[in-house]
Amino acid sequence: MSNTQSWSEIKKYLKVGTKLTGVVTKHWPFGVFVLLPGIEFIGLVQITDFKDEGVMKPSEYPAVGASIDAVVLGFKETGQQIWLGMKPSQLNQSRNLEK
Numbered sequence: 001m002s003n004t005q006s007w008s009e010i011k012k013y014l015k016v017g018t019k020l021t022g023v024v025t026k027h028w029p030f031g032v033f034v035l036l037p038g039i040e041f042i043g044l045v046q047i048t049d050f051k052d053e054g055v056m057k058p059s060e061y062p063a064v065g066a067s068i069d070a071v072v073l074g075f076k077e078t079g080q081q082i083w084l085g086m087k088p089s090q091l092n093q094s095r096n097l098e099k
Helices: 007-013 088-092
Strands: 018-028 031-035 043-046 067-076 081-085
Touching (some): 043 067, 067 088
Parallel strands (some): 043 081
Antiparallel strands (some): 018 031, 031 043, 067 081
């Protein structure tokens, strides 16, 4: 993907269920923001999308700068963010991005 893709292009390019690798850039009480290489839109893993069971606590978030695998769950129009998940069940059902 080029560095000048539009929001509508990225939504066509990234399909729900696609597995991506990104880098955690920020922690917030509601989740973490993720930089996705080659994609100019930010990813977001909400606190409810880390674990299949149990409650995630912000103290358990992956470290800022950590590389993570995540799955595209959808797109948040407000703020043009890519909604991501890290639950083991989501990762097991994902498919790699075809380049």
